[in-house]
Amino acid sequence: MTKVDFHILPAFHERDRLNYVTRLIRKAQSQSLDILISVEDDEHRQMTSEAIWAASPDSFIAHETIGSNFHPVQISIDEDCGEHHQVLINLRKETPSFFSRFERVFEVVSQETEILNASRARYRFYKDRGYALAKHDLRDRV
Template sequence: MTKIDFHILASHQDIERLQYVARLVMKAQARGHDILIACASAEQSKAVSQALWAARADAFLAHTEIDQAAHSLQLSHTDDCGTHHDILINLCEQVPSYFSRFIRVFEVVSQQPDLLESSRARYRYYQDRGYELNRHDLRQRMPQ
């Protein structure tokens, strides 16, 4: 069964959320994982892409869109998840229909009121269906 982790950030800033996603990607790639980032829109996908290219001064996180050649790190703003099944980073306000095919799902929770409410709804959705949920509350670790 899919394991789901909620990473609760202290910030309400989009850029800090995307920087955190880039750090998650670096950590997962270092461990040999394939990753799909589910975006809510083409605009968000573009912002994520820019954050991945700028993640580190001495390197970058190479990636493609889901409709391009297969790659270990891809972005999607559609219902297409390609052949991915390892790690899903969900940035959508709803639960992607394909989430259960993944071994692990990361939900990155921002303190923006609308995004926070949709995160709570996704948490309840997974909980009601019996999925293993883990909370990583970073609000105590990060300056406000």
Template structure:
């Protein structure tokens, strides 16, 4: 069954949330796991794309937008069906992915912004209702 984790940040900054997503994607890629980074919208895809180029000067994370290369090591997309199997889904969208079962691991990144906390709590409950055992990880 898919492993679900909620990584909880102490800040309210959306920039911290995106930076954490990039760090997690980089770590998973270095360990050989395909990554699908699900963004909330096209603007967030563009922001994460830019951040992946510059968040660590000494590291390159091979990535692509889904429409350009759905089989890149790190794929940025929206509600796209993942091309790779059994990888990591980093979900930045407020809703659950319709393709959860296609991943071996799902990470939801939570900051302390009230609207984001609300959607994360709803997602946590929904995962439980669907039979998953979501875990909380403090960052």
């Protein structure tokens, strides 16, 4: 069964949330896991891609939008999640319908009101269905 981790950030800005996502990507890549990042729309996809490109001048995170080529990190704006079954990083306000195909789901939550409220609804959704939940509250580490 899918394990869901909520990473609760002290940040309010999307830029900070995306910087944290790059840390999650690096950790998953160190374990040779494939990653799909689910985003709201094309603008959000572009912003996410740019954040990944800019993550570190010393290293490169190969990634692409879902397509014919395969990279271990892909970004999707729709229900097409390709062949991935390992790690889903959800940056949408809604729970993607395909989340249960993945071994792990990372929900990255900022303190921006709309994102925070949507994450609470997703938490209840997973909890009501009996999914294993973990909470990593990074607000205590500031």
